[in-house]
Amino acid sequence: MNGIFCGTVVHSDEEYQKVIRFRMKVFIGMFFAGIFTFCAVFAVMKFMPELLSDYQSGTYTGFASGLTVVSVLLWIKNRSLLHNEEKRRTRRLADSDERNIEISQKAMRIAALVMIFSLYVIGLIGGFFYPILTKVLLLLVCLFLFVYVVAFKRLEKKM
Numbered sequence: 001m002n003g004i005f006c007g008t009v010v011h012s013d014e015e016y017q018k019v020i021r022f023r024m025k026v027f028i029g030m031f032f033a034g035i036f037t038f039c040a041v042f043a044v045m046k047f048m049p050e051l052l053s054d055y056q057s058g059t060y061t062g063f064a065s066g067l068t069v070v071s072v073l074l075w076i077k078n079r080s081l082l083h084n085e086e087k088r089r090t091r092r093l094a095d096s097d098e099r100n101i102e103i104s105q106k107a108m109r110i111a112a113l114v115m116i117f118s119l120y121v122i123g124l125i126g127g128f129f130y131p132i133l134t135k136v137l138l139l140l141v142c143l144f145l146f147v148y149v150v151a152f153k154r155l156e157k158k159m
Helices: 013-047 054-083 085-095 098-126 131-158
Strands: none
Touching: 013 054, 013 085, 054 085, 098 131
């Protein structure tokens, strides 16, 4: 199984090394996002403890630790790919396999459809209890659809 954003079409080992290096930069960004989240939670807990309940601080801390640990592990995995030609070749073939890319695209469409439907239903039902929830979740549905249309138009011109 490929990662959610791992399908890529590359024709040479050098191109794939560039893809791996870009992914490593993304993982570094994820690492710093996790560290920033840790710092933000601890700052709020120290200076404004009434803003966060124990449950919320645990949720944020858990999310931050997960983001930090996973980004480090994936960075290490990609670094090992850079230094092992056989693993890199095998992974490149799997990442650029048309069947895997098509499966990934179909899975992404299904996940997007379920997400949009879920946000819509939760926004409608949850709005009875928390009216702001309707606005936030339906705004997320609109944002998703807007970004899809803009991305489609840009990619259509590019390709």
